Each structure stands twice: as C-alpha cells, then as structure tokens.
Amino acid sequence: MKRTNFIDNLPKVYGIYTGGFIGFIILMAIAEQMGMTAKAIGIAFVAFTVFIYALIGWLSRTAQADAYYVAGRQVPTVFNGMATAADWMSGASFVAMAGGIYFKGYGYMALLVGWTGGYVLVASLLAPYLRKFGCYTVPDFIGTRYGGNLARFSAVVVLTVASFTYVTAQINATGTIASVALDIPFQYAVYIGLISILLCSMLGGMRGVTWTQVAQYIVLIIAYLLPVFWISNKIGAGFFPHFMLADEVARIGELEAQFGFVKNSAADLATVPKGLAGITKAHSAVNATPWAFISLALAMMMGTASLPHVMMRYFTTPSVKAARKSVGWSLFFIFLLYSSAPMLATLSKLSLLDPNLSTGIIGKSITDVQAIDWYQNWNAANLMFVSDFNGNGTVELNEFFMGGKAVVLATPEIAGLPYVISGLVAAGGMAAAMSTADGLILAIANAISHDVYYKIIDPKAETAKRLVVARVLLVVIGFAGATIAAMEIQGILGSVIWAFDFAMSGLFFPLVLGVWWKRANRQGAIAGMLGGLAAGTWYLVWVRTGGSGFLGITQLTFGIFGSAVSLVAMVVVSLMTQEPDKATQKMVDEVRVPSGKTILGKQ
Amino acid sequence: MSNQEKHWEKSRGLLMITLAIWFVFSIGIFLFGAEMNEVTGPFGYPWTYWFTCQGSLGAFVILIFWFANRQEKIDEEFGFSEREDE
Numbered sequence: 001m002k003r004t005n006f007i008d009n010l011p012k013v014y015g016i017y018t019g020g021f022i023g024f025i026i027l028m029a030i031a032e033q034m035g036m037t038a039k040a041i042g043i044a045f046v047a048f049t050v051f052i053y054a055l056i057g058w059l060s061r062t063a064q065a066d067a068y069y070v071a072g073r074q075v076p077t078v079f080n081g082m083a084t085a086a087d088w089m090s091g092a093s094f095v096a097m098a099g100g101i102y103f104k105g106y107g108y109m110a111l112l113v114g115w116t117g118g119y120v121l122v123a124s125l126l127a128p129y130l131r132k133f134g135c136y137t138v139p140d141f142i143g144t145r146y147g148g149n150l151a152r153f154s155a156v157v158v159l160t161v162a163s164f165t166y167v168t169a170q171i172n173a174t175g176t177i178a179s180v181a182l183d184i185p186f187q188y189a190v191y192i193g194l195i196s197i198l199l200c201s202m203l204g205g206m207r208g209v210t211w212t213q214v215a216q217y218i219v220l221i222i223a224y225l226l227p228v229f230w231i232s233n234k235i236g237a238g239f240f241p242h243f244m245l246a247d248e249v250a251r252i253g254e255l256e257a258q259f260g261f262v263k264n265s266a267a268d269l270a271t272v273p274k275g276l277a278g279i280t281k282a283h284s285a286v287n288a289t290p291w292a293f294i295s296l297a298l299a300m301m302m303g304t305a306s307l308p309h310v311m312m313r314y315f316t317t318p319s320v321k322a323a324r325k326s327v328g329w330s331l332f333f334i335f336l337l338y339s340s341a342p343m344l345a346t347l348s349k350l351s352l353l354d355p356n357l358s359t360g361i362i363g364k365s366i367t368d369v370q371a372i373d374w375y376q377n378w379n380a381a382n383l384m385f386v387s388d389f390n391g392n393g394t395v396e397l398n399e400f401f402m403g404g405k406a407v408v409l410a411t412p413e414i415a416g417l418p419y420v421i422s423g424l425v426a427a428g429g430m431a432a433a434m435s436t437a438d439g440l441i442l443a444i445a446n447a448i449s450h451d452v453y454y455k456i457i458d459p460k461a462e463t464a465k466r467l468v469v470a471r472v473l474l475v476v477i478g479f480a481g482a483t484i485a486a487m488e489i490q491g492i493l494g495s496v497i498w499a500f501d502f503a504m505s506g507l508f509f510p511l512v513l514g515v516w517w518k519r520a521n522r523q524g525a526i527a528g529m530l531g532g533l534a535a536g537t538w539y540l541v542w543v544r545t546g547g548s549g550f551l552g553i554t555q556l557t558f559g560i561f562g563s564a565v566s567l568v569a570m571v572v573v574s575l576m577t578q579e580p581d582k583a584t585q586k587m588v589d590e591v592r593v594p595s596g597k598t599i600l601g602k603q
Numbered sequence: 604m605s606n607q608e609k610h611w612e613k614s615r616g617l618l619m620i621t622l623a624i625w626f627v628f629s630i631g632i633f634l635f636g637a638e639m640n641e642v643t644g645p646f647g648y649p650w651t652y653w654f655t656c657q658g659s660l661g662a663f664v665i666l667i668f669w670f671a672n673r674q675e676k677i678d679e680e681f682g683f684s685e686r687e688d689e
Contacts (some may be wrong), residue, residue: 105653116659116663117629120625120670124621140687242657247648249649284648284649593678
C-alpha cells in the first residue's frame, strides 16, 4: 500500500524536485553576481546533483528480486519514458552530438534519424511482446523462447560485448566532466565518476536506477534547452529557435560561400592540436550520398531495437499496453533534445562566423582573437585553436579549429551567458553520462547474475544470495569499465556507434523472429547470434586493418553485414533442423496477445 | 479461422502499415535528399534539412502513438486487452 501511494505521488515528488533544481540554479546565479568563483559554481553544480541522485539511490534500496530486476513492474508510462530517455541519451548525445552536426552537417545527421527511428521498431516489433513474456533480462527471453543453456549463454555474450563497448565510453565521459568540474586529474576523476554511478544502482538495482534516471532526465533537459533558448533570444535569432532559425541557416550558407572552404596543407594541419577540427563542410547542404546516409541511419535503427539496456526499461511497465505507450513517451522526451542539437549547432556557428555579430571572429585580426578571454580559456583546455596559415594577419574560416565537445561546453561562454549556465551544462553532461552508464552496467550485471548464475549455474539459489551476486558483479563490471576507460583507448563517439553495430549483428533477428516467426528454433537462433556477431566482428577487424570493405559498408555500419549474415544463418539453420515443439509454438501464440498472465509468471 | 488467428492477422496488417510509414520517413525521403533540399520547406528551412532536424523525428513520435492506439483497438475488438486488475 505504501508503494502505491508513492506511485500516485510521483508527479508531486518530481514537481517539487524540478522546482528545487530551478531554485538552485537561481541561487547560483545570485551567488555568481555576489562574487562566487566560476570554479566553485562548477563544483557546487556537480556535487549537488550527484548528492541528490545518491540519495534517491539509497531511498530505493530493496531486497526483493522483482524490485531489483524490473522495479516491481509498476513504473507509469510517462515516467518510464523519461527514464528511458535518460538511459538512452548518453554523454555522447549530450556533449558530442551538436559538435558532430556543427562540423559534418547532413552526413552526421543520419544519427539523429537513426537514433529516433529505431523506436518505431522497438514499439511495433518487440517491446510489448517482451513485456508480455515477463522476463527479467533480454537473454531471459532468448533462453525461454528457444530453450537451452547455449542459446541463453550466446545472448549473454552478445549483450556483454555490445554493452561493455558502450559503457567504457560513458565512464570516460563522466570522468572527463568530473575532471573539468572538480579540477582533478582524469585518472582519478574516472573512479569518482564510477562511484557516483554505483551509488545510484547498487542498493536499489532497477528500482534505484529508474528513479534516479527520471531525476537525471530533468536535469539534462533543462541544461540543454535553457542555453539554446537563451542564446537564440540574445542574438535576436528568434524567441523559439526551432521554428525561427531558417534565416540563420541561410545566412550561414551565404557566409560559407563568401569565405570559401580552403583546403589546408598537411604541413599546416600538423600544427593543429590533436582532436580539433575546422569547418570543412556546408552547414545545411546535402553532402553525403543517399546510401552513406541511409546505411548509417539503418544501422543505428536496428541497433536501437537490439540494445538490451533500452529494451529492459519496458519490462518495468505495469502492462503490455503501457509498454507500447511508454515507447512513444520515451521518443517524445528524446525528441526534445535531439531536435535542439541542430539548433545549437546553428547558433554556435553563426555566433562565431558572422562578422555582424560582436562574437564573430572570422575576419578579425589574429592578435585580437588571441586576446579574447574565452579563447584563452578554451585554448588552454585544448579545445580551441587559431593559426595564421596564410600570414595575412586575420582569422580565415580554414584557420579556426575547435574540439567537438566545445560546441556544447563553450558556446554559452562565447555568446556571453553568465557562468552559471556553464555550470548547469556540466551538471547536465554528468547526468547524461551517469544515467546511461547505470543502465548499461545494470544490463550486463543482471544478465550475468540472472541468466548465467541463477539459471545456468545454481537454479536453487535463494533470492538474498542472487542479489548479493548481482551487486558484486555490478561493482566488478563497473571497475573493469573504469579501468579500460582510464586507459583512453577509443574516442567516445566511435565506440558508441560500434556498440549499436555489435548489438544488431547478434541480437536483432533472433529477437524479432522469436516473436514474428514461429518456425524459428534453437539451432537457428544460436547460429544467428554467434554467426552474426562473428561476421560483424570479422568485418570490423578487416576494415580496420586496411581491408577495402564492400557495398559501401564502413567500420561505422558493419552491423549491416553482421545482421545480414545473422538473418541468413538463422533462417537456413532453422529450416534445416526440426521445427519447435508444440509447447513452444503455444508459448509464441500466447506472447502475441496482451491478455492473460505473463509467460514466465505461469511457470 | 480462430479468434486468435484473426487477431494476429490484423495485428500483422497494422505492423506492415506502420513499417511502411516508418520506411518513408527514415529511408524513402533520403533517397532524394539532394533534390529535395533545393526546395524551401516548413518554417523556411530547406526540406531535407528540416526532415533530418525535426520532420522525421516528429513523424516517428506521432507514428508510435498512432500505432499504440490502433493496436489497443485491435486487442479490444477480439477481447484480448488486459483487464485493469491484472
């Protein structure tokens, strides 16, 4: 009864929380006017928000399997939508996406289409049926639908490969933000980030993660939208940027034509710090072939429908009907941020390019630009650089370089917003990276504790023991991820895209056909999962080691090849072996109707 | 045909329509990206640019809610919708 009251009170609880957070922002703004330093504001923002998440994590502690694995299956649709949006939008979405659009334009925006269109597949092909199944984890569905430990274990392998690739990038992002905001070395900041992440998930499992993710969504969406609206109004671009930036987009086109895209020599480029890029592509022109655009979008869409940390969020809704609606709400909340990223890129670019604006730097003298405060700050942070290649004393379009992160992190400062906004943006980035990392670590730990330990190794284990194993795994996987993140092997965005490709290679067709093709059997599913994962991995390694690739499939879209192999292997092997027994076919029939008990609830 | 088979046939029909609309907004229009970008679209943005920023994204949101409502109707029609107390 107590829990029911809590659910009923959710709008009130989060309403007060949102009000409190806005109050905190105003308090910081006043403190800034009274002379609080930029550094203290940054620390206050990150520390205050992380403390709130940890508090929610502690309040959500539980000793019940249902609460730990699926938040008691009572998360209302809208709140689950917010939690999924936070789960989904990673540090990369928050910090790097606007930057990618800023530099690469149309070709990059395939990711916007891909990372939203995938939810149509989630809603129509999978989420409601997996919810009806009543599983705790994605491999739980594979294991029960196809039967046998090998099928279950193969699913755990694919899940672990995909999610682990993803999670190192997220821990890396929390480390980067913590290191900037708290001014400590990255190697230590990574572990501070990790401890913050574990505080949210360890005691309450899925329940704790759900309620912290809702809180994190509120922080990250305010932190993203406030600067976009503020800058747009400040430079007079329009009161509601999403509907009013057409003139600005056209103006950037004019300026690009006026300045021209001059190609820098290799010797000149060698003097530019690593990781920084100049503007080399038109802002709103179509600069990619249809297939380059579509293949990237398609890979991201199928990957979305195969990533277990997203799918398992729909296991927490009270009903099948609620699961479907909840996917819609998730996408709505994601849409709010994704549709703002191109607007931020536009405003940022215009602020820097337009000579008519006081913030414009192209065409100004090099020494003037080098004397600007914000230039010096971001140059020191290795995110901004100008150089007079042609020796004419003024900054040209091809002589200005910026890091991808700077578009989100530095634009408020460039546009002359108070520092409190930069502190808010740091808190938002931290929220985005933490929420995704939590979802991913939990997905891996739950799959290993539930599917490998409980279902395969020790089916008689008591609940208390299972939850201890789950928590120990959570910590172990978190530390493994942080250790790899601290080595800084891959960039943030590249490894995120790979995770999608791995997931779609191994899981897309085994999941979809499990519901939509009764004839699919165990042998076929195992062939599909392992064959797809192996083929995708082989293609990635081949292209990375100098292979030419085929059909225009790159290292960012290798999942298209992997999933094609997976589909063929699954269909051929299924047809060559015996059809599933009557009980399995009946089970598929039951999955297809929402009414009645869940499949696993009956056993 | 049993009640359940009819329900599934109709659900499958809805899936096909949903996927067809999804295909148009995620793949179809980008086959003609370069041509379409020459034309001025909603709010004055070039068409293709607008679709990648807002149009397709918004269409997906609406599509999912539309799909969810239609599927609920189908479930009710054949008596397969969940009871609230379950």
